[in-house]
Amino acid sequence: MASTDDKVILKSSEGECFEVDMAVASHLQIVKSVLEDCEGSSDKVVSLFIVEAKYVAMIIEYYKNYVELKEKHEEGGFEEKLKEFEKQFLEQIDKKELKGLVMAVNYLNAPALFDVVCTAIAKHIENKSVEYVREYFGIVNDFTAEEEAQIREEHRWAYDGVNDD
Amino acid sequence: MPEIPQLPPEIIAEILSRLPVKSIMRCKCVCKPWRSFLSDHDFAKMHLEKARQSRRFFLFTEPFQSFDLEAQSYEDIRTTELNIPMSINSVDVETVGSCDGLICAAVEDERYFLVWNPTTRVVREIFMPNSSQVGHSFYGFGYDNQLDDYKIMLGSIANGSNEAELDIFTLKTNKWRRIEGLHCNSVLVGSASFLNGILHWLVVRRDNGAQICAIVSFDLVQEKFREVMQVPDQISHLTRDFKVVGKSLCLYTDMIGDYFEAWVMKEYGNPASWTTSVKFKNDALPGYENYFLLVDITTNGGEKRSCSSNNVILVVGDKGSYWIINWSFWNSVTGKWFGFFLLKSKTGMDIPFKGWSCVFDSPQVVLVDNDIVF
Numbered sequence: 001m002a003s004t005d006d007k008v009i010l011k012s013s014e015g016e017c018f019e020v021d022m023a024v025a026s027h028l029q030i031v032k033s034v035l036e037d038c039e040g041s042s043d044k045v046v047s048l049f050i051v052e053a054k055y056v057a058m059i060i061e062y063y064k065n066y067v068e069l070k071e072k073h074e075e076g077g078f079e080e081k082l083k084e085f086e087k088q089f090l091e092q093i094d095k096k097e098l099k100g101l102v103m104a105v106n107y108l109n110a111p112a113l114f115d116v117v118c119t120a121i122a123k124h125i126e127n128k129s130v131e132y133v134r135e136y137f138g139i140v141n142d143f144t145a146e147e148e149a150q151i152r153e154e155h156r157w158a159y160d161g162v163n164d165d
Numbered sequence: 166m167p168e169i170p171q172l173p174p175e176i177i178a179e180i181l182s183r184l185p186v187k188s189i190m191r192c193k194c195v196c197k198p199w200r201s202f203l204s205d206h207d208f209a210k211m212h213l214e215k216a217r218q219s220r221r222f223f224l225f226t227e228p229f230q231s232f233d234l235e236a237q238s239y240e241d242i243r244t245t246e247l248n249i250p251m252s253i254n255s256v257d258v259e260t261v262g263s264c265d266g267l268i269c270a271a272v273e274d275e276r277y278f279l280v281w282n283p284t285t286r287v288v289r290e291i292f293m294p295n296s297s298q299v300g301h302s303f304y305g306f307g308y309d310n311q312l313d314d315y316k317i318m319l320g321s322i323a324n325g326s327n328e329a330e331l332d333i334f335t336l337k338t339n340k341w342r343r344i345e346g347l348h349c350n351s352v353l354v355g356s357a358s359f360l361n362g363i364l365h366w367l368v369v370r371r372d373n374g375a376q377i378c379a380i381v382s383f384d385l386v387q388e389k390f391r392e393v394m395q396v397p398d399q400i401s402h403l404t405r406d407f408k409v410v411g412k413s414l415c416l417y418t419d420m421i422g423d424y425f426e427a428w429v430m431k432e433y434g435n436p437a438s439w440t441t442s443v444k445f446k447n448d449a450l451p452g453y454e455n456y457f458l459l460v461d462i463t464t465n466g467g468e469k470r471s472c473s474s475n476n477v478i479l480v481v482g483d484k485g486s487y488w489i490i491n492w493s494f495w496n497s498v499t500g501k502w503f504g505f506f507l508l509k510s511k512t513g514m515d516i517p518f519k520g521w522s523c524v525f526d527s528p529q530v531v532l533v534d535n536d537i538v539f
Contacts, residue, residue, distance in 0.1 A: 022193070097174060106176055122183035130194050137170050142197050151194040157286065158190035 029109035262306030305357030305364035
């Protein structure tokens with residue numbers, strides 16, 4: 001049956017299954033290599049052990065649109081359309097979830113989306129205070145008060161225009 | 166909901182390398198591992214690869230200033246004041262070169278070079294080696310991709326000799342090294358233009374009244390002079406100066422003839438590839454009768470705009486003052502806009518301009534010095 005041939009099932013850490021077109025799934029390097037390893041096998045299920053279902057859904061949504069836009073705008077304009085979609089795609093994602101998403105994308109080895117999410121996180125923390133950045137990444141401050149004051153003094157100019165929300 | 170585990174260092178690195186320099190400087194005080202990581206050469210390289218390259222024009226005014234050369238309109242021109250964490254009392258400062266956002270300048274009377282990253286505001290003074298001669302010296306600054314380091318080259322050729330004496334400084338090792346006995350048949354003066362790991366000087370001579378130009382180049386990686394590139398006759402007799410524009414060598418005329426013209430060497434090293442990049446009637450530019458330097462040619466990617474003269478800036482300078490005028494042209498051949506930047510002498514605003522200027526990439530986090538690491 002041709003219809004199942006170009007489909008693959010991605011299984012999340014909770015065991016939820018997602019049926020995905022091969023054209024979409026092939027953007028995930030890990031899926032590609034798993035399928036290549038078990039070529040000839042009729043079993044087209046790839047378990048993504050550490051990836052939660054919500055992230056699997058986001059990643060599929062991204063690459064589904066990516067593939068569709070690429071097909072539709074073969075003649076040109078793909079990059080602008082993709083940028084538009086990426087903006088809208090990122091708006092729906094909670095800032096804290098971006099961290100989970102970047103881990104998932106990194107695990108699945110999907111370079112285009114990895115770049116998009118890293119850029120989005122960078123954009124988010126760009127004008128944030130040091131305290132916010134620590135909290136966002138769950139980092140414990142290991143400087144003494146004196147050390148921190150000294151470092152701040154070295155680059156005092158870098159602390160203008162910071163917001164904390 | 167399960168707590169999201171901490172991101173691994175390699176992902177954090179990917180995120181931080183996409184930040185602007187100001188945020189990176191601030192992130193240095195997040196924690197000790199971040200501070201040491203953000204002060205590392207590898208991180209600087211990673212950032213350099215990802216950073217949006219935009220060219221800025223630096224002016225040695227008081228205070229120092231820079232302009233965005235890719236401003237899309239006159240209103241967009243933002244002047245940024247630059248702090249240099251040292252005082253330069255000398256007026257005898259010359260730009261040696263600029264590479265990856267670093268500016269190298271020579272303070273000749275005090276016999277030192279300075280390497281400065283205007284974005285991170287870090288500066289380093291490098292004293293010239295004792296033995297090198299002042300006066301007929303030539304110098305250059307650039308990146309050696311084999312060593313992964315920046316080099317300053319200071320050279321001199323004794324009168325009546327064709328043997329060059331070179332001193333080369335590498336930033337990481339913090340040492341000068343002497344190279345002797347290299348043959349060079351041309352008299353080289355002043356700073357070189359750096360492109361593709363190679364330093365270039367324009368050499369002009371007269372032969373029966375005709376002007377003949379050639380480009381002498383020095384391979385900064387191999388540390389050898391290369392074969393001299395002759396400039397084709399039809400360009401040679403019109404050439405007044407040259408510089409690197411984008412990724413090409415560019416020769417240009419002065420304003421004395423009817424037309425101003427600039428040529429770029431499309432294919433590096435191929436003398437048949439000199440192509441007209443810009444050509445227009447001189448009187449199209451305000452103050453065209455004055456002496457000027459070409460600062461930059463920018464391309465504004467063929468945006469649809471009405472053909473007007475208020476697109477990009479023209480920087481006009483002099484010993485005592487400078488002007489900013491915006492100017493742009495539509496190139497009907499390439500279908501692209503380009504901005505034109507000139508530096509010339511005419512009195513404008515009352516901001517002293519000491520004659521030291523250059524184009525640099527910004528913003529960059531490239532290290533001038535090994536930062537203090539906890």
